[in-house]
Structure formats: C-alpha cells, structure tokens
Amino acid sequence: MQSVLEPSAAAAGPSWRERLAQAVPFLVLAPSLAATLIYVFVFTGWTLYISLSNSSLLPTYKFIGLKPYADLWANTRWNIAYHNLFIFSAFYVVGAMAVGLLLAIVIDQRVRGEAIWRTIFLYPLAVSFVVTGTVWSWLYTPDTGIQLFVRSLGWSNFTFALTTDRNLALYAIVITGIWQSSGFAMALFLAGLRSVDQDIIKAAQIDGAGVFRIYARVILPTIAPIFLAVMVVLLQFAIKTFDLAIALTNGGPGIATTFPAIYVYDLMFQRGQIAQGAAAAIMILAALAVVLVPYSLWLVWRKRREGKNG
C-alpha cells in the first residue's frame, strides 16, 4: 500500500497542507510529552543524583558516592521492608491471578445473573486502598472483627488475630490485597475467555477433550498474553503498596509489615534523611524495572515477529 503511494507523493512533494496534517499529532501531543519527559526523566535523574549526595533535612548537591545506599542496606528495617516486598508480591500476584482466573472460569459457564456477579467482584477495585485497609483492619482486629463475631456465635475459644501476629500480619495484607484485586484480574481473564473462538472449543469437544483438558491445553494457552498483562499490572500494584499497609497495619506489629514505600516516606519526611530516602526510592525503581523492562522488550519482540509473519 505504502510503496504504491510513495512515488507519486515524492514526485509532487508534500504540500503545506499535508505537512500541517503530519505535524498536528505532534503539536497536540507535545505538552503531555514534555510533561512526561520532565516528570519521569528529569525527576528520576534528580532523585538519582540526590541519592548520591549528602542531603539530610534539605536537599544539597554535594556528591558523596554510594554511601547512602550502604547506610540503607545496613538498616534492618529496610532489609525487612525489601524482603516483605518480594514475599508480598509473590503471594499477592499469584493469589489474585488464581482467584481471578477461577472466578472468570466459573462466570464463563454462562451462570445466571452474570452481569451482577461481574459487578460484585469488580466492585472492590472501585474502593480505594485506604478504605479497604481501614475496613479490613476492623475485621482483623480481635475485639471488633471476625474473632468477636465468631465468639458471639458461641465458639468462645476462637482466635483470629492475623494482624497482631508478627509472622502472620504480612499475610493479612496479602489476603486483603487479593480481595481487592482479584476482581480486576477476573474482568481481564473473562474478556480473554470470551474472545476465544467458540469453534475452537467445539473442535476440542469433538476431539474428545474433557473440560479440564480444554481449559488447560486450548483456552488458557490462547489467552497467555493476558496472563502476562495481568501479572505486570498486579506486580506494579504490589510494588507501590503503601496505602494498604498503612491503613491495615501501619507497618506493624513492630516493623513486621514495613514496605519500601513506607520506609521512603519515613526517611524523607519524618527523619530528614533525604539522601537515603532517595536511595530507597531508586531501589524501588530498580524492582519495577526488573518487571517492566523484560515485559516491554517482550512486547516489542512479539510485535516484530508478528510483523514478519504478516
């Protein structure tokens, strides 16, 4: 198509009208492009520089190398926070995807009142993390929540105190996070399941495959790209976990559920350790990059491969 058009266009030379038409998208996009550039790259660069300076209460620009990073990693609280991030991300992402997929598959069986179920499961996403965290913290608190309720039913020895146990508090956040996000995963999976060509499923039925085999071998592999997309979105939700942990446990008990984002906030605005805070922020960025860079590369690779196959 293009190769057909080009010679004549080249012969006549683009008129000012065509040039203008070509320039319009750039002109329209320019402000947001500039803003993105400044907010993302300039501020990231600035943070990176600050993380290598001796800033404390206020930013200063005296370069002192990697010392803030060394201080950061020498701190137990930071180590716990970073460790928590990985544990939380793994359980939260896998959990939300598993629950979301299960819900999607169940709803995909053409259940009655499908729209209602979809809305119910999607609803938590409309609630902010802070609200979710606050409500769930009431549920978790022994003398107001689930424990009180079950005891009032007669099981007077029942204990349910996830958030007050330093080994389990993290999982309380995981569970809450899964509650909040599995509807989102479900919506995407359901859209994926619905986009699968019905004939393929019929062909598999005739081929003698049972329901489980049809999902495992035919349907789910077809929507593999959706798995990846859901995973990436959930992972970056996970890495930014801040409000949920604050509202639910406020990093406690003790420092058991500290997350990097909480720690950054603390260092920067409570303790006046701006250099170390910036270093911690850069570490979060690194964790995000570990996820997003391979994903972007994969997307580019796939697009190129598809382009080749026509």
Add this chain to the structure above:
Amino acid sequence: MSALTVHNLRKSFGAVEVLKGIDLEARNGEFVALVGPSGCGKSTLLAMIAGLESVTSGEIRIGERLVNSVAPKDRDIAMVFQSYALYPTMTVRENMLFGMESRKVPRPEQEATLARVAALLQIEALLKRKPGQLSGGQRQRVAMGRALVRDPKLFLFDEPLSNLDAKLRVDMRTEIKKLHHRVGKTTVYVTHDQVEAMTLASRIAVMHQGSVQQFDEPQRIYDHPANMFVAGFMGSPAMNFIPAELTTEGGKPALTIKLADGETATLALFDNVASRATSKQVILGIRPEHLSRYDPEARAQKPGMVSLHAPVELVEPTGAETIAVMRLGDLEIVGRFDPDEAPSMGEEILLGVDMAHACLFDPATRQLI
C-alpha cells in the same frame, strides 16, 4: 445400512423455530451435501448431528444408536469447521495429535497415523508450524488432517472451502472428492455453493427456511426439481420462470405464453404433464441451457424443440459460454449460448426452446406438476 438417520428433527431457539422437522439419511460411505441459502439452518443441523447443539425434538441416529443426548466426543464423528478452528497455540503436529491424545491412543499408533495422514494430504513439511504461519489453503488441509487422523463413523464438513479463493476452491473440491473415494467414509457436507454440492455429493438435501425441500441424487434434483425454490436455487444462471396457460394446438396439449403488445406464442408440450395439472394456469420453468438459436435441422433430432422470437437486451460473454438476457413480454429470460452462435445486442433472435426439458409448476403451491 444407513450410517446416519435424522428423523423429524426440530430445533427452536427460544420462540424461533429454526429447523422444522428434518428427515435425512446417509447410507454407509455416502457423501450427502446440505445446500441452501444463508440462514436456512444448515450449520444448526450439522451442529446437532455433531452434538454441539441440543435437540428440541426428533431423532438422530448414528449407525443404529440413538445419539440425541450423547456428548460430541462419544458420537464417533469428526468435523471440519468453516473457520478451520485450528488450535492457535499448537503446531500442526500437535493439532493433529490432540484428538488421539485425548482418546489415549497408544503413542506408536499416533505417530503412524499422523505420518499416514500427513502423507495423504501432503502436509509433512508443515508439521512444525503454527496455524498462524500457514496460508488459507494449508490451514484447510490441516483442518481436514485433524479430522482424518481419527477413524470416525461420520465426517461432518461445514462449508470447508468458503474461505478460499475461487481457484483454490476448485482444486480443493477435486481433492475432497478424491479423498472421499479413497477413504470411503460417510460424509455430511454443508455448503451454500450449489456447484460444490452437485460435483461432490451422491445425494443432495436442498434446504430452505428450516426444512428440506428435496433430498435426491444431484441429476434428479437438477432435472426434476420438486418445487420452484429448488429449481431456482440449483443451477446458475437460475432457471427461467414464465407464466403460461395450458391450451391445445391441433388436438395436442400446448402452452400459451404472453409476448409483448398482447401477442401470444404457443409452445407444443412434449410431455403429458397437462393431464396432471389442476388448473389452466401454470409456470413454465426452462433452464438457460435449453434455450438456443433455432435451427430447423436440429429439430429433427430434438422432437421437443419449438421456436420463439425474442429481442436480445444484454450479452455477457464469459469465455466458455455467452449468457444473453432476452425480453419476453414483461419478463426477462436468460439463455446460455455457445459463443459461436451467440446473439448480439439488439438482435431479434429466433429462439429454440427445448420443451423436452421443460418443467411445469403449479403457481399456487409452487410444486412441480
């Protein structure tokens, strides 16, 4: 013995009755084609035979077994879809093995069957590719391969060639015919292309608005269409329908048709159909190839030949033959001519009508008389 029997089969989607009492049967090894215009229920019927749609009422038997509520996988059928429905994430090889794996066929047997079918369809070179990397024709072959690796009682095809370009379609049609000769499996083949049905099938079921209009051998359907729908649907260009009146000419039965300016023409009837007609008004059905330039010498060999004047309004040469549209009173009739004796535009042709091949229809019931 019949491999497939469908008896008084009905299907409703909600209040809409899509199939209205279908009767059909396929003898062992037979190739049955289902033809009909879009939306007449062909795919629905096929899906019901496959078990992909539930039966509202009636019976489907495969062999002797009543299969109304048997799951698709237990019906011993294989199906080729219009969209091919290849598993997009699997290679051609995996696509073809999937069914056998599901049925727990022993490994060595799987490999042997795969090799045999791949050789039969000449797709050995494609086995490692994914469907996305195949051309339409190759996908079509793979879809057939996936059906052939099984040894089912019944093959079902749902418009397998409709996504191919014209040339490839003709080639694949020939191949399917050869394949059927070689494999000899009972086949039900859905198509809306009447040429495909004519060339492939040993019997054709012509469907319209959810019922079978006629179920017979191709040539009989062509020569003796049961009603005006079948007559008009089978054959291209379509049969000409000319309102006429039964009369007598010299003591023999004849037809009178209206020409322009109140003139009439009388055509001697060859057959004794006149005795079966219930009213004087009939509709004469004559196929384009039974119109020709009137040749008094040929008349001796073709006793049914009568002549008629008609102005030529349009000429469409297609190479092998020339289609001409002529005026007959208020009607346009289409004739099919040898290019050597084709009329030219504006010519007033003396038309020979081969009444030996004419069909008469009852205008009220639209059935063949």
